[in-house]
Amino acid sequence: MSGQRVDAKVVMLGKEYVGKTSLVERYVHNRFLVGPYQNTIGAAFVAKVMSVGGRTVTLGIWDTAGSERYEAMSRIYYRGARAAIVCYDLTDSSSFERAKFWVTELQNFEENCRIYLCGTKSDLLEEDRKKRGIDFHDVQDYADEIKAELFETSSKTGQSVDQLFQKVAEDYVQLMAFQVMTEDEGVDLSQKHSTYFYSCCHH
Amino acid sequence: MAADIHKKKGWEGPNGSLVPADGQPTERSESPTPGLAQGMEPGAGQEGAMFVHTRSYEDLTSPEDGDVASRSPEKGRGYQADQTSMEQISKDFSELSTQLMGMALDLEEEMRPSQEDKMDLSLQTARRDSARSEKEDEDVTMEAWRMHQKHVFVLSEAGKPVYSRYGSEEALSSTMGVMMGLVSFLEVEKNAIRSIHADGYKVVFVRRSPLVLVAMARTRQSEQEIAHELLYIYYQILSLLTWTQLNHIFQQKQNYDLRRLLAGSERITDNLLDLMARDPSFLMGAARCLPMAAGLRDAVSTCLQQAKAKSLVFSILLSRNQLVSLVRRKDQFLHPIDLHLLFNLISSSSSFREGEAWTPICLPKFNSSGFFHAHISYLEQDMDLCLLLVSTDHEDFFTVSDCKRRFQERLRKRGMSHALQEALRTPFYSVSQVGIPDLRHFIYKSKSSGLFTSPEIEAPYVSEEEKQRLLELYQYLHSRAHNSSRPLKNIYFTGPSENLLAWVTSAFELYVCYSLLGTKAAAVSAVNKLMKWIRREEDRLFILTPQTY
Ligand SMILES: Nc1nc2c(ncn2[C@@H]2O[C@H](COP(=O)(O)OP(=O)(O)OP(=O)(O)O)[C@@H](O)[C@H]2O)c(=O)[nH]1
Ligand SMILES: [Mg+2]
Numbered sequence: 001m002s003g004q005r006v007d008a009k010v011v012m013l014g015k016e017y018v019g020k021t022s023l024v025e026r027y028v029h030n031r032f033l034v035g036p037y038q039n040t041i042g043a044a045f046v047a048k049v050m051s052v053g054g055r056t057v058t059l060g061i062w063d064t065a066g067s068e069r070y071e072a073m074s075r076i077y078y079r080g081a082r083a084a085i086v087c088y089d090l091t092d093s094s095s096f097e098r099a100k101f102w103v104t105e106l107q108n109f110e111e112n113c114r115i116y117l118c119g120t121k122s123d124l125l126e127e128d129r130k131k132r133g134i135d136f137h138d139v140q141d142y143a144d145e146i147k148a149e150l151f152e153t154s155s156k157t158g159q160s161v162d163q164l165f166q167k168v169a170e171d172y173v174q175l176m177a178f179q180v181m182t183e184d185e186g187v188d189l190s191q192k193h194s195t196y197f198y199s200c201c202h203h
Numbered sequence: 204m205a206a207d208i209h210k211k212k213g214w215e216g217p218n219g220s221l222v223p224a225d226g227q228p229t230e231r232s233e234s235p236t237p238g239l240a241q242g243m244e245p246g247a248g249q250e251g252a253m254f255v256h257t258r259s260y261e262d263l264t265s266p267e268d269g270d271v272a273s274r275s276p277e278k279g280r281g282y283q284a285d286q287t288s289m290e291q292i293s294k295d296f297s298e299l300s301t302q303l304m305g306m307a308l309d310l311e312e313e314m315r316p317s318q319e320d321k322m323d324l325s326l327q328t329a330r331r332d333s334a335r336s337e338k339e340d341e342d343v344t345m346e347a348w349r350m351h352q353k354h355v356f357v358l359s360e361a362g363k364p365v366y367s368r369y370g371s372e373e374a375l376s377s378t379m380g381v382m383m384g385l386v387s388f389l390e391v392e393k394n395a396i397r398s399i400h401a402d403g404y405k406v407v408f409v410r411r412s413p414l415v416l417v418a419m420a421r422t423r424q425s426e427q428e429i430a431h432e433l434l435y436i437y438y439q440i441l442s443l444l445t446w447t448q449l450n451h452i453f454q455q456k457q458n459y460d461l462r463r464l465l466a467g468s469e470r471i472t473d474n475l476l477d478l479m480a481r482d483p484s485f486l487m488g489a490a491r492c493l494p495m496a497a498g499l500r501d502a503v504s505t506c507l508q509q510a511k512a513k514s515l516v517f518s519i520l521l522s523r524n525q526l527v528s529l530v531r532r533k534d535q536f537l538h539p540i541d542l543h544l545l546f547n548l549i550s551s552s553s554s555f556r557e558g559e560a561w562t563p564i565c566l567p568k569f570n571s572s573g574f575f576h577a578h579i580s581y582l583e584q585d586m587d588l589c590l591l592l593v594s595t596d597h598e599d600f601f602t603v604s605d606c607k608r609r610f611q612e613r614l615r616k617r618g619m620s621h622a623l624q625e626a627l628r629t630p631f632y633s634v635s636q637v638g639i640p641d642l643r644h645f646i647y648k649s650k651s652s653g654l655f656t657s658p659e660i661e662a663p664y665v666s667e668e669e670k671q672r673l674l675e676l677y678q679y680l681h682s683r684a685h686n687s688s689r690p691l692k693n694i695y696f697t698g699p700s701e702n703l704l705a706w707v708t709s710a711f712e713l714y715v716c717y718s719l720l721g722t723k724a725a726a727v728s729a730v731n732k733l734m735k736w737i738r739r740e741e742d743r744l745f746i747l748t749p750q751t752y
Contacts, residue, residue, distance in 0.1 A: 073563055
């Protein structure tokens, strides 16, 4: 069937209002919508095809709602994710605490999910340095501790947004290559490969 | 048909306004209910209905949970305060507020309508929008309160604010205290409805444990109708949390702050209140269909029906709160209230325009204890056509998403996208098509299908205010027709700016608005013509052949 194939599941997590939807919007449609804030309801899925070193990779991105109402159900959205972009608002320290919550959650339930910490709305810091809510070095230390990549992005200006998703895709391709290699040697280090199909099943 | 509308006296309230005051002489038809048997009326489905059969208000107040025993039998009982008890309440209220807010409030004083009875509605709307989006707090003085037609509050039984239509709940928490005191003062039993009337105002309380819903209204709605709206708000909250979760939370912690869980949903509730003030669907307890050729609708429905999956319960195609098609699982019926909540959810957020949403949703009238998962997406970027697929399995996203793709592919293959687009271009029809000169507007509901039809509201109802006034007239007729103690089958009403007619039978409800030029006899005979027209057009205006998977 002509269903679209998704290679890697990527989930956006973070407190409400930190800018997850805006980040996806910038990356997928290269635009920043001004206008009143529209909180996400449940979660939204969008697939994005990109190329990494001549290979095409389809990211299936889950943009989840930050509202606590959906917390109990969050597992259905991040289960089997290859990558999690855990967002916090650079100007809001409480959102960083919430990011830590998600990191712990992932460490407990999704060992094989790579974590990317993403400080959002960096354009606001350019306007006024004093707006930074959490010390950069503290965040960096934390990222090192949990072995996460750290990005600071702005969906408004587009700063570092493509780089973030490009890195996610590259890491995925690299990991797959590594897995294929180890499988050839007869050692399977990988977990069950979670590939989703839009249409019917494969295997 | 005409013979059933008996000669009745038109009645005009003081100042030409419609005051649904009790004890006024009213018109009642002595004649037996006529004509059309249920299921044979125009708009009745040929192969059964899509919806749970409803009796609008009565159905809304029926229990949605297993807790029947604790329900009070006296639903909808109004608390009509006579002069002495009003004074007593007023006194106690004043004492209560002194106690809680450190200042005395005179109930009668506070209930008095402000000088400016009419206000600029558009201005009001703009302001409330910015208040919500900018998270600005409105100044909660009694003065500001008065500017609005209706206030709605939701609080927990412990008196914690949950929702407020205007201003932040925070700023209103002291007011909530007064409300709460008043609730306990009135000894509103579990699941009961009470109301206080004070000149120009109605305060209606609906208690649905663990929540208390309060409305203060200056509209001409009856307390039944106001309670009806409050119940919709209650169901809206259930649709986000489920009845089970809501009760569990408050059993664990009586003074839980529910706003934490409802954060971000204020917009949905605001939208519901706005929608109820202008969309007759809620009043009718029915759904309106997008007018389109029967052949096209059937073909679209077939495509939708074929794009099925095991976990799907309902597939719904809609355009701006109008139904295009609905396919359901055999033996599963959707309740109009649940459908309205879905319509409201979709119209309240532009976030569904991008990608594919996958969200838990409780349909409280269907099952208030669990979540369905809804797949929500627009078919094309600039087309106002939204597809809603309701699934029982939250793991089934990709299967359900594939149903959408298959549906779209079928539409494309059969070349129907274009025809659909054409139909969307004329989402309303003009009342002039009926060919009755004095006819301005009407609402016709087929009871067995749970569907209604209504033309576009045209001149002289141009301004928002005029449109709302027309809806209020219908509300008034509706409340007279459905008055629990004295229901009326036929009403002819002569107002200062229009004449209205209502006709309610076991098969249908018809509300008609005429210009002042016509006579009553002409109005009555026009009903015949109108009914014939609806019959002729029924396959365009209704879904006559609903499909199942
Ligand atoms: N200045 C600036 N504002 C941003 C940026 N990203 C998002 N915003 C604003 O922050 C608000 C929230 O953005 P969303 O993307 O809707 O937030 P979210 O994380 O998806 O929120 P939920 O869906 O409720 O979880 C919006 O008003 C955006 O316009 C950014 O990079 N710079
Ligand atoms: Mg969002």
